[in-house]
Amino acid sequence: MPSDVVQDVTWTSDEMMAVAAARELSDGTVCFVGIGLPSTAANLARATHAPHVVLIYESGCIGAKPDRIPPSIGDGVLSVSADAVVGVPEIFAYWLQAGRIDVGFLGAAQVDRWGNINTTVVGNYQSPAVRLPGAGGAPEIAASCDRVIITLRHSARGLVEKIDFITSLGHGDGSGVRERLGLPGRGPQAIITDLGVLRYDDSQHQFLLSEVHPGVGVDDVLAATGWPLLVADSLHETPAPTTSELSALRSFTGA
Amino acid sequence: MTKFSTLSEAIEANVHDGDRVALEGFTHLIPFAAGHEIIRQGRRNLTLVRMTPDIIYDQLIGMGCASKLIFSWAGNPGAGSLHRFRDAVEREIPGPLAIEEHSHAGMATRYAASASGLPFGILRGYAGTDLVEVTDNVRFVSCPFTGESLAAVPALDLDVGIICAQQADRQGNVMLWGITGVQKETVLSAKRSIVLVEEIVEHFVPHVNGVVLPNWVVGTVVECPSGSFPSYAQDYSERANDFYAYWEPISRDRDRFLAWMGEHVLMTETNAGFLASLDSHLVESTRA
Numbered sequence: 001m002p003s004d005v006v007q008d009v010t011w012t013s014d015e016m017m018a019v020a021a022a023r024e025l026s027d028g029t030v031c032f033v034g035i036g037l038p039s040t041a042a043n044l045a046r047a048t049h050a051p052h053v054v055l056i057y058e059s060g061c062i063g064a065k066p067d068r069i070p071p072s073i074g075d076g077v078l079s080v081s082a083d084a085v086v087g088v089p090e091i092f093a094y095w096l097q098a099g100r101i102d103v104g105f106l107g108a109a110q111v112d113r114w115g116n117i118n119t120t121v122v123g124n125y126q127s128p129a130v131r132l133p134g135a136g137g138a139p140e141i142a143a144s145c146d147r148v149i150i151t152l153r154h155s156a157r158g159l160v161e162k163i164d165f166i167t168s169l170g171h172g173d174g175s176g177v178r179e180r181l182g183l184p185g186r187g188p189q190a191i192i193t194d195l196g197v198l199r200y201d202d203s204q205h206q207f208l209l210s211e212v213h214p215g216v217g218v219d220d221v222l223a224a225t226g227w228p229l230l231v232a233d234s235l236h237e238t239p240a241p242t243t244s245e246l247s248a249l250r251s252f253t254g255a
Numbered sequence: 256m257t258k259f260s261t262l263s264e265a266i267e268a269n270v271h272d273g274d275r276v277a278l279e280g281f282t283h284l285i286p287f288a289a290g291h292e293i294i295r296q297g298r299r300n301l302t303l304v305r306m307t308p309d310i311i312y313d314q315l316i317g318m319g320c321a322s323k324l325i326f327s328w329a330g331n332p333g334a335g336s337l338h339r340f341r342d343a344v345e346r347e348i349p350g351p352l353a354i355e356e357h358s359h360a361g362m363a364t365r366y367a368a369s370a371s372g373l374p375f376g377i378l379r380g381y382a383g384t385d386l387v388e389v390t391d392n393v394r395f396v397s398c399p400f401t402g403e404s405l406a407a408v409p410a411l412d413l414d415v416g417i418i419c420a421q422q423a424d425r426q427g428n429v430m431l432w433g434i435t436g437v438q439k440e441t442v443l444s445a446k447r448s449i450v451l452v453e454e455i456v457e458h459f460v461p462h463v464n465g466v467v468l469p470n471w472v473v474g475t476v477v478e479c480p481s482g483s484f485p486s487y488a489q490d491y492s493e494r495a496n497d498f499y500a501y502w503e504p505i506s507r508d509r510d511r512f513l514a515w516m517g518e519h520v521l522m523t524e525t526n527a528g529f530l531a532s533l534d535s536h537l538v539e540s541t542r543a
Contacts, residue, residue, distance in 0.1 A: 036333075074434050088437050089437065092364075092378075125389050131344045134329055139360070139384050139386065167385070177383055
């Protein structure tokens with residue numbers, strides 16, 4: 001993938017995160033995209049190595065090809081550039097629920113070692129310390145897409161021992177909950193952060209640290225993780241962003 | 256048959272204290288002007304319904320119009336939190352706000368069930384989430400043919416459904432295009448509906464993705480240009496992205512919020528008056 005690595009170019013940890021997330025999408029992948037980093041990463045993939053990635057937004061836009069990063073999931077640039085625009089009941093029923101989506105890209109306020117996601121509350125549900133926006137499309141995206149990629153900034157407040165509310169089910173407690181519930185998708189397979197990449201290990205039934213971004217130490221990642229994070233045998237360094245990845249990303253973000 | 260009226264008459268006649276009301280719009284075609292008029296007329300104890308409650312719901316909640324919210328995602332898209340909503344949930348300011356919380360797929364299923372005249376809808380959803388624990392209106396049924404367990408959610412029957420659309424014709428038929436969200440379902444789920452349109456035209460020109468609501472299912476049409484501001488109406492206006500960022504510090508401080516609502520909503524009488532009260536830079540960039 002990265003062929004034109006130039007080491008003297010500098011980048012931010014957020015840029016590394018967006019690039020690492022974009023690389024998860026191969027050409028032709030059908031991807032359900034949330035707003036924020038997932039949208040940036042999916043559009044970066046489309047602008048670089050995956051020109052035929054199909055972007056689906058929950059506002060009903062199928063095959064959107066925005067020329068800038070839309071500030072909302074219902075931006076006019078999405079509907080005008082889409083192959084088709086359908087109503088919201090249809091996007092969730094005919095397209096997501098029916099199993100037509102390869103990858104769901106989700107953000108998280110809290111995530112645990114099994115990829116369960118909280119975007120609902122910090123603290124007690126009835127009297128929360130912080131009320132978050134809530135579920136949106138995420139519970140069914142997490143259930144029905146073939147695989148899920150989670151992106152968030154790495155901190156012990158975000159990657160926690162126990163999440164306060166299961167908004168979207170990952171792998172439950174690692175004991176085969178998805179299979180027992182009959183969920184169609186394989187669930188979260190990668191957690192992409194600004195420090196590295198965690199991948200779900202089916203034999204150890206939890207996420208393992210499998211990549212660290214350039215300049216990041218394993219100890220940095222462990223210290224910023226709220227559970228005793230296990231390290232994969234195959235641990236390696238993420239290839240640095242290429243100049244073409246960075247220039248494409250910066251053309252979107254205006255950086 | 257569709258009735259044509261002014262916005263204030265439409266709200267006066269259709270929205271009553273205690274009603275279950277949806278002002279829908281999925282980023283696009285959000286009926287802000289109707290929300291402002293509900294605030295001006297001082298409605299109380301509303302059950303507000305919306306998949307994506309945003310700034311206009313922050314305003315309705317902060318001004319004390321609502322006692323309950325049925326929703327699936329509450330935020331200021333791309334800009335942050337709804338602080339008036341959060342103050343109501345976290346601290347009961349200005350009063351307690353009961354919440355009934357769903358996923359988008361669940362809310363869309365509820366609208367579709369109501370539009371279909373069914374008592375409930377089914378979906379493959381919610382399984383394994385804590386939403387099941389906190390939302391009594393999520394239950395599970397077995398498929399009578401395969402035995403598969405599926406989520407069941409009740410029809411989202413509304414007293415009043417309010418949307419924006421681009422056009423109505425003189426017979427009261429309504430047409431909208433672009434992102435159409437759950438606009439059709441909102442009208443079909445409601446006992447009484449109000450549609451704010453940018454323009455009343457002699458004849459419709461068909462549009463890709465166009466949705467037409469025949470006049471015999473449309474309650475009241477209000478001609479209200481820019482009634483969706485700071486949301487947008489495709490081919491009439493662009494989304495005022497700056498407004499969403501501008502709202503963040505106003506929403507954060509309750510005193511500043513009340514002063515803003517007084518100056519721009521309570522002290523104005525119409526949507527045109529509201530728009531004229533804003534700094535021109537917030538409005539001018541949104542003309543399509």
